[in-house]
Amino acid sequence: MRTFDALVAEAAAADVTGWSFAWLDGRATEERPPWQYARVLAERLATATAALDIDTGGGEVLAEAGVLPARMCVTEGWPPNLARARERLEPRGVEVHQTQDGGALPFPNESFDLVTSRHPVRPDWAEVHRVLRPGGTYLAQHVGPASAFELIEFFLGPLPRQRLGRDPQVEARQARAAGLTVTDLRTARCRMEFFDVGAVVWTLRTCVWWVPDFTVERYRDRLLELDARIRAEGSFVAHSSRHLVEAVR
Numbered sequence: 001m002r003t004f005d006a007l008v009a010e011a012a013a014a015d016v017t018g019w020s021f022a023w024l025d026g027r028a029t030e031e032r033p034p035w036q037y038a039r040v041l042a043e044r045l046a047t048a049t050a051a052l053d054i055d056t057g058g059g060e061v062l063a064e065a066g067v068l069p070a071r072m073c074v075t076e077g078w079p080p081n082l083a084r085a086r087e088r089l090e091p092r093g094v095e096v097h098q099t100q101d102g103g104a105l106p107f108p109n110e111s112f113d114l115v116t117s118r119h120p121v122r123p124d125w126a127e128v129h130r131v132l133r134p135g136g137t138y139l140a141q142h143v144g145p146a147s148a149f150e151l152i153e154f155f156l157g158p159l160p161r162q163r164l165g166r167d168p169q170v171e172a173r174q175a176r177a178a179g180l181t182v183t184d185l186r187t188a189r190c191r192m193e194f195f196d197v198g199a200v201v202w203t204l205r206t207c208v209w210w211v212p213d214f215t216v217e218r219y220r221d222r223l224l225e226l227d228a229r230i231r232a233e234g235s236f237v238a239h240s241s242r243h244l245v246e247a248v249r
Contacts, residue, residue: 058084144241
């Protein structure tokens with residue numbers, strides 16, 4: 001394995017825009033949930049007439065779908081991802097809309113028969129209900145509670161209150177309160193492994209909300225400790241948490 005400084009310098013200089021994790025190939029792994037969200041999404045899009053994908057990132061997951069509805073819209077709030085989504089999706093006729101965190105969706109009431117999202121920042125159930133047509137479906141894969149917290153707490157220490165967030169049962173109650181009928185709710189906890197410290201640095205630069213004040217300089221001592229641990233044990237193991245939600249208006 002290369003030196004600590006070489007691994008960290010490479011990861012600190014690498015591109016982290018978009019939601020492609022190809023940079024981690026051979027350096028980190030994450031088990032996928034059993035429901036195969038990308039496949040299910042593609043199947044639903046093939047039969048929809050008008051669909052919206054919320055927080056689409058760089059459009060990576062949506063781009064895997066072979067058939068898109070006659071009207072396909074996406075939203076994204078982070079400018080670098082927005083540019084990637086436009087480059088990737090507009091040639092296929094997709095409408096790409098910029099949104100602000102906490103703002104209303106830029107669409108009239110009852111615009112879509114399918115609304116989707118993979119890892120939304122936070123689900124706005126009232127807005128989902130508003131833009132869905134009667135009988136329309138919300139299908140999404142959400143990040144669950146305490147996801148990757150073994151890694152997050154390695155840097156930040158114990159976070160007992162934060163571990164309670166993103167509870168799938170709480171989200172289901174919120175969806176019902178907004179007028180939706182939850183028809184499916186499945187959970188999964190998936191193994192993650194990081195095989196070098198550079199993979200951790202790149203991931204923390206990409207998922208900036210995990211350790212919000214992360215810089216290599218600020219956390220150099222912890223990174224050195226993590227590097228030594230990976231070299232001794234072969235990897236650092238964490239677990240992602242996911243849930244599949246389907247709800248109907």
